[in-house]
Amino acid sequence: MSTARLNAGSVTALPDDVARPGYDREGQRIGIVHLGLGAFHRAHQAVYTDDAMAAGDRNWAIAAASLRSAGMCAALAPQDGLYTVTERSGDGDRIRLIGAIRDVTVAARGPERLAALLAAPDTRLVTLTVTEKGYWRRPDGKTDLAGLLANGNSIYHHLGQAVAARQAAGLDPLTLVSCDNLPDNGRVLRDGLAAFLDHHGMTRARDWFERDWRCPNTMVDRIVPAVTDADRERIEALLGQRDDGAVLTEPYRQWVIEEDFAGERPRWEMGGARLVPDVRPYETAKLRMLNGAHSALAYLGLEQGHGFVHQAVADPVIRPVVERLMRQEAASSFTPAPGQDLDRYADALLARFANPALAHRLAQIASDGSQKVGPRWLASLAEHGHRGETAPATLTALAAWLRFSRTGHALSPDPLSGELAGLWARLGSDGIVDGLFGDGGLLADQWRPTDAQKALLQTLCEG
Incomplete structure (x- = not known):
């Protein structure tokens, strides 16, 4: 007989030593759109957001989009966005259920869904983990416009559309939080999006973006190795349920964020994040x-x-x-x-x-x-x-x-x-x-x- 799949209906059957989200998950509206549904995001920013909502912050649930690969979306959708994070050390494993992700989508297959999420009135933040190559930089550090335009599914295509859509609808500006290992990652993101808007002659949108949107620099740190089949089998045995979105990581985590936001933000510091004037x-x-x-x-x-x-x-x-x-x-x-x-x-x-x-x-x-x-x-x-x-x-x-x-x-x-x-x-x-x-x-x-x-x-x- 195959093992049951982790989902919202099976949470009560998890072992007692698996930590649960400390908030009413169904009562949280989506406030964050995340680009890049990889293991690092699930072990890092989603965990900090889980901590913030457990501390009383409301309506910061995450809608996470993979730009191309449908694999993780297919893994998390049947699980209602739920997955476990296993912190592994010499003292053994500590498992925690993360409930921060409420919606998953694949941009390449349904760009209209991602566009709607980015243009939603409740959305206040966009976070990104797309790795260095997702910023389309040339070796000299400038934006590779030719490459990203030929790609058609870059972060700048989706964010550029969001700037124009939110301006046309009279919505609030967003804060875009890069969580990738780039020096001045917020500036790199800002420069790339500004170049994209300039290229398309979107002068009004670019002026609004430059004036009112924010792209704080950040520093992120947590070692998140790839999960093996043996790891999945071990986690399944511990949970008594199959978790296709499981993440393994170390106990240590760090997030340093420049205090520069366009509006409200989650209290990520409740999970240990540090807000500073200079990252x-x-x-x-x-x-x-x-x-x-x-x-x-x-x-x-x-x-x-x-x-x-x-x-x-x-x-x-x-x-x-x-x-x-x-x-x-x-x-x-x-x-x-x-x-x-x-x-x-x-x-x-x-x-x-x-x-x-x-x-x-x-x-x-x-x-x-x-x-x-x-x-x-x-x-x-x-x-x-x-x-x-x-x-x-x-x-x-x-x-x-x-x-x-x-x-x-x-x-x-x-x-x-x-x-x-x-x-x-x-x-x-x-x-x-x-x-x-x-x-x-x-x-x-x-x-x-x-x-x-x-x-x-x-x-x-x-x-």
Whole structure:
């Protein structure tokens, strides 16, 4: 006999130790539209929103839209948007039922449904987790209008339509909250949407957007590895029900948000979010220390035959490189906020990486590397270059990515895989550094190495 499926009618049959939403779920109207129905959103922003509604905030339920893939929509719709988050640590598993998502849709299949949600009077916020490539940026940081226009289903198409529709209907402006690993993610989103509106000659809509809409910068942090079939079977055994939307994560979570909203917002701070005037020091620490170390572990670890983060960080050859990258190079490449203890932060990161209960796959981290190396490594390298320093640990990680970019895209895809393969085919190991970072190089707008950095990177690539 097959196991029953999790849904609103089966919640009472869950084990007593599964935490339930602490509010009347049916009494909450949708106040947030989310773009990007992936595991990170379900383990992060949806959890904070669940906490806010449990603390008494009303009408902040989420309507979540996948832009293309119908898989998660098909998983959550029969479950009435319900799913579980399992926090996994050495002390065991703690399972929580999340009720914040009330509606799911697929933009590519029904754009009119997403348009209606974005133009609804009750909608006050849009949150986004679409990964770096979803912002359609060129290597120089500007918006890739040609690419997104050819796509036809970008975030800017849907948000641009929402600006025009809400203006025409006399509705309130929205706050757009990017929750992706991009420096100045709110500014990137604002610039991209403004460029889209400009391109289409939507002058009135653009003026209203620039004047009244808000796009706060944010920093998000929680490790959310991909769920395996074995994980699903284990969760099903614990729940006594099948949960096709289940998420696994670590106990730690962090959300730092610029206090800049067009109107009301949920009290996300009830779940531990921090509202600050300037996100940049926290964002930079996370990008260069956590994300930078993650990418280093991914490329160095895969090269040594490791499959998971906890294996790579335990490798006696890799760990010293990652520790130096975090503590000496990344941490010294920017000015922290008052009271921001970066050495303590590095200690916490290493402990999180070493958690063997959280099977975080290196191949998952290694995907889309060309979109990640800029904020994670190149900005730090540029700062050290200005000081006349080489930053050898960061260069070691960068060389590992370069070697991986030659052969690894079948394992972890990259939007520039064709261009990178072409450079390797034409230039080989002797010319790949110049092909990327020399005059006219593919990533030259993001970093120009000093002679000493270039020489060391070239040696590392050849090795």
